[in-house]
Amino acid sequence: MANIIVGLTGGIGSGKTTVANIFAELDIDLVDADIVAREVVAVGTEGLARIAEHFGDEILNPDASLNRAKLRERIFSEPENLKWLNALLHPIIRTEMCRQLDSTHSPYSILIAPLLFENGLDKLVSRTVLVDISPEQQRNRTVLRDSVPAHQVQSIIDSQASRKDKLSKADDIIDNNGDESALRSKVMALHNHYLTLS
Numbered sequence: 001m002a003n004i005i006v007g008l009t010g011g012i013g014s015g016k017t018t019v020a021n022i023f024a025e026l027d028i029d030l031v032d033a034d035i036v037a038r039e040v041v042a043v044g045t046e047g048l049a050r051i052a053e054h055f056g057d058e059i060l061n062p063d064a065s066l067n068r069a070k071l072r073e074r075i076f077s078e079p080e081n082l083k084w085l086n087a088l089l090h091p092i093i094r095t096e097m098c099r100q101l102d103s104t105h106s107p108y109s110i111l112i113a114p115l116l117f118e119n120g121l122d123k124l125v126s127r128t129v130l131v132d133i134s135p136e137q138q139r140n141r142t143v144l145r146d147s148v149p150a151h152q153v154q155s156i157i158d159s160q161a162s163r164k165d166k167l168s169k170a171d172d173i174i175d176n177n178g179d180e181s182a183l184r185s186k187v188m189a190l191h192n193h194y195l196t197l198s
């Protein structure tokens, strides 16, 4: 297991994936909370079996995988279902993230989590790094990447912790208002700093 686990976070479109790819090029092991959240409900998992038990087999696709659209429907129509699902999945996701972090080998490792602070995952890591950009850049880059209307992006931004809140909580900040080469230099500098800590 790596000595130090760094929690990497930032709002939608801030540049987390771009930053994570640079760390990956530097041979740093990454665990992605979004990927883990999908893995724990993959076909054949205990998580999916419990969901099918609770909602019935109609929550599954013909190939036995989770029908996410149906699950979303059931959650929207009944808030109790969301509570039940979170109670089931949050501990399983946490355990699986810890298992994957335990098997990393690089000098330090990174947990990528868009909702690191919102979901209390910062408690699992040694330090936190925020990818920060201005709200204007955030909207523009996300609209460009996802081809969705600006108001839709804004409602996602509004559902996440505020920029001010995240800035006050993060140990390290990567300013991603500049171009990609400026971003690369900042990530390299931080990488060298993390190496001195590990």
Ligand code: ADP
Residues within 6 Å of the ligand: 010, 011, 012, 013, 014, 015, 016, 017, 018, 019, 141, 142, 144, 145, 176, 177, 178, 179, 180, 181, 183
């Ligand atoms: P996140 O994973 O936080 O949602 P991404 O890494 O996908 O964000 O970045 C959002 C979009 O902005 C992507 O299309 C990415 O290529 C682009 N992007 C990221 N950083 C920069 C930058 N410094 N300059 C220009 N575009 C960028």
